[in-house]
Amino acid sequence: MVQYKLKKYNGEKVLVYGKKKIKILIDKKQLSRRIKELGQEITRDYEDKYPILVSVLRGSFIFVADISREIKIPVTFDFMAISSYGDSKVSSGIVRITKDLESSIESREVLIIEDIIDSGRTLNYLIKNLQARNPKNVEVCALLDKNVPRKTENKVKYKGFDIPNKFVVGYGLDFAEEYRNFPFVGYIENE
Numbered sequence: 001m002v003q004y005k006l007k008k009y010n011g012e013k014v015l016v017y018g019k020k021k022i023k024i025l026i027d028k029k030q031l032s033r034r035i036k037e038l039g040q041e042i043t044r045d046y047e048d049k050y051p052i053l054v055s056v057l058r059g060s061f062i063f064v065a066d067i068s069r070e071i072k073i074p075v076t077f078d079f080m081a082i083s084s085y086g087d088s089k090v091s092s093g094i095v096r097i098t099k100d101l102e103s104s105i106e107s108r109e110v111l112i113i114e115d116i117i118d119s120g121r122t123l124n125y126l127i128k129n130l131q132a133r134n135p136k137n138v139e140v141c142a143l144l145d146k147n148v149p150r151k152t153e154n155k156v157k158y159k160g161f162d163i164p165n166k167f168v169v170g171y172g173l174d175f176a177e178e179y180r181n182f183p184f185v186g187y188i189e190n191e
Ligand code: IMP
Pocket: 056, 059, 084, 085, 091, 114, 115, 116, 117, 118, 119, 120, 121, 122, 123, 166, 167, 168, 169, 173, 174, 175
């Protein structure tokens, strides 16, 4: 069995997995510190409100589990699955709902919990789709915002980190469904 091993190369922490080297971009501590702050901000903004956290599967399953426990007001949860990548690292541009919400969001304050914004296509599609269901409002919380040129305005109200334009994995994010269980965000170095 191949196990994940943390090693140091030139002073930098790297995870070695078989022949692959994964460089740590945001470690466990940084993640939990920032997520705590975001949770406090959301708690303040939604005091006396009753938001529904709409989490986008599968990439945000770990993020929603962690941030929701830093939100100290009553909330409800629902999940949606959206596919736009297949097993590729490049967005196909075609967004498709593969699992819809199970609850109504009519008159609710919706807070979308997303893992990462790349081209922004998924988010734009999602916001439009949810707006059509007559919620009270829709806001966005995203852990990562990739530094890519976009034509559309940034709709993320609660943002964890700005990251360089690299394909990242870990903390819920995958490449071909692997690496989601890394406790950090990193990128595959030797590819
Ligand atoms: P967008 O539609 O191009 O903004 O892509 C958003 C979705 O693609 C995210 O919700 C992720 O599921 C996935 N994605 C985008 N960039 C990455 C990445 O660097 N690693 C893993 N998944 C990514």
